[in-house]
Amino acid sequence: MERNPVSSRRLRDASARLVLDHLWDADxxxxxxxxxxxxxxxxxxxxxxxxxxxxxxxxxxxxxxxGGDPRKGRPARRxxxxxxxxxxxxxxxxxxxxxxxxxxxxxxxxxxxTLPVAPHDGTSxxxxxxxxxxxxxxxxxxxxxxxxxxAVAVGVPAPVDRDGRTSFQDNAFWELMNPGIGDHLRDxxxxxxxxxxxxxxxxxAEHWRGHGRGSLCHxxxxxxxxxxAGVVDDGRLLRGAHGGVGEMRYLxxxxxxxxxxxxxxxxxxxxLAQLGRLDGRTGSSLQELDPxxxxxxxxxxxxxxxxxxxxxxxxxxxxxxxRVVATFASIYDPERVIVAGAVAASCEPLLALxxxxxxxxxxxxxxxxxxxxxxxxxxxxxxxxxxxxxxxEHALQITPAAPH
Numbered sequence: 313m314e315r316n317p318v319s320s321r322r323l324r325d326a327s328a329r330l331v332l333d334h335l336w337d338a339d340x341x342x343x344x345x346x347x348x349x350x351x352x353x354x355x356x357x358x359x360x361x362x363x364x365x366x367x368x369x370x371x372x373x374x375x376x377x378x379g380g381d382p383r384k385g386r387p388a389r390r391x392x393x394x395x396x397x398x399x400x401x402x403x404x405x406x407x408x409x410x411x412x413x414x415x416x417x418x419x420x421x422x423x424x425x426t427l428p429v430a431p432h433d434g435t436s437x438x439x440x441x442x443x444x445x446x447x448x449x450x451x452x453x454x455x456x457x458x459x460x461x462x463a464v465a466v467g468v469p470a471p472v473d474r475d476g477r478t479s480f481q482d483n484a485f486w487e488l489m490n491p492g493i494g495d496h497l498r499d500x501x502x503x504x505x506x507x508x509x510x511x512x513x514x515x516x517a518e519h520w521r522g523h524g525r526g527s528l529c530h531x532x533x534x535x536x537x538x539x540x541a542g543v544v545d546d547g548r549l550l551r552g553a554h555g556g557v558g559e560m561r562y563l564x565x566x567x568x569x570x571x572x573x574x575x576x577x578x579x580x581x582x583x584l585a586q587l588g589r590l591d592g593r594t595g596s597s598l599q600e601l602d603p604x605x606x607x608x609x610x611x612x613x614x615x616x617x618x619x620x621x622x623x624x625x626x627x628x629x630x631x632x633x634x635r636v637v638a639t640f641a642s643i644y645d646p647e648r649v650i651v652a653g654a655v656a657a658s659c660e661p662l663l664a665l666x667x668x669x670x671x672x673x674x675x676x677x678x679x680x681x682x683x684x685x686x687x688x689x690x691x692x693x694x695x696x697x698x699x700x701x702x703x704x705e706h707a708l709q710i711t712p713a714a715p716h
Contacts, residue, residue: 515542
């Protein structure tokens with residue numbers, strides 16, 4: 313009976329997928345080890361490896377055997393994944409800063425770039441240009457060519473659907489944050505572009521390299537100027553019909569909260585309000601600071617030094633944050649809530665108060681509340697992971713460039 317060429321190709325691709333997945337996670341593997349790990353025949357394993365070598369995904373290593381004793385048979389063939397055959401780019405396209413990280417296909421960082429977003433950059437054209445500029449600068453600093461970029465993932469402060477688009481039409485800010493980024497990068501450079509919500513990517517980062525490891529159910533609160541949340545349930549990121557899971561406009565309706573302003577904004581606003589009520593009276597070390605430059609880190613540091621005004625700010629904001637955490641804990645029943653973003657490094661005084669009071673609002677009690685250790689780069693870490701996952705999933709449809 314004549315073999316169906318389509319079925320044969322599918323079987324071949326399934327075998328290639330088994331071999332490539334095993335090699336992707338190993339430093340080096342012998343042919344015999346691949347046979348044992350995949351259950352494929354010796355001939356199939358070596359044929360598939362030859363094909364993957366030709367495609368650029370795999371390298372054959374030199375034999376370890378020295379000497380030429382013919383009684384020992386042929387030396388074992390050894391293979392390794394070609395992690396340098398291409399790069400991925402993860403971008404955090406925030407409102408005030410755009411940063412890009414380039415890694416190899418194992419997630420090893422090769423270069424980073426950061427650009428500020430100035431007030432005159434508040435147009436779609438300028439935003440697209442800055443995202444492109446940040447990505448290209450990081451690729452160049454990594455010593456890679458634009459053609460070696462196998463995927464770019466971009467995090468934006470807006471809800472994003474499964475097609476990478478922001479479909480909510482009543483919010484001009486969201487439209488500005490995601491003005492057709494994927495189409496722009498594809499048209500300009502031929503790059504495969506994956507666009508996602510920044511809080512979703514923060515949750516991906518925590519699940520990969522942060523406090524979400526080992527936890528099937530966790531919420532990551534991106535808590536800078538505004539709150540956003542990424543929700544992982546049973547190990548999978550939740551999105552919703554339009555990418556709206558984790559959007560925080562509902563906080564306008566929550567008694568005792570009243571807005572989606574994030575920790576950085578809440579701390580700064582409350583500190584400035586309390587300083588204004590001092591009317592020149594001495595009462596806080598924060599009075600020595602220029603009101604135009606006071607930020608959350610200043611206030612939180614003063615609270616650690618027991619400055620009374622700063623302590624009062626922290627107590628007030630902690631009450632708001634406790635209610636924010638409680639609403640997500642009630643809806644999603646996570647094991648952990650992780651506060652992420654640049655503010656996370658200094659928010660431990662806040663979180664200590666949240667832990668103290670949270671069980672009053674949550675049933676069952678015991679939700680862990682943790683500060684992310686991934687810092688200001690949490691979104692780019694998640695974007696890199698998203699790009700890596702895309703490349704790995706679609707590797708057999710991708711032709712990588714020569715190693716950089």
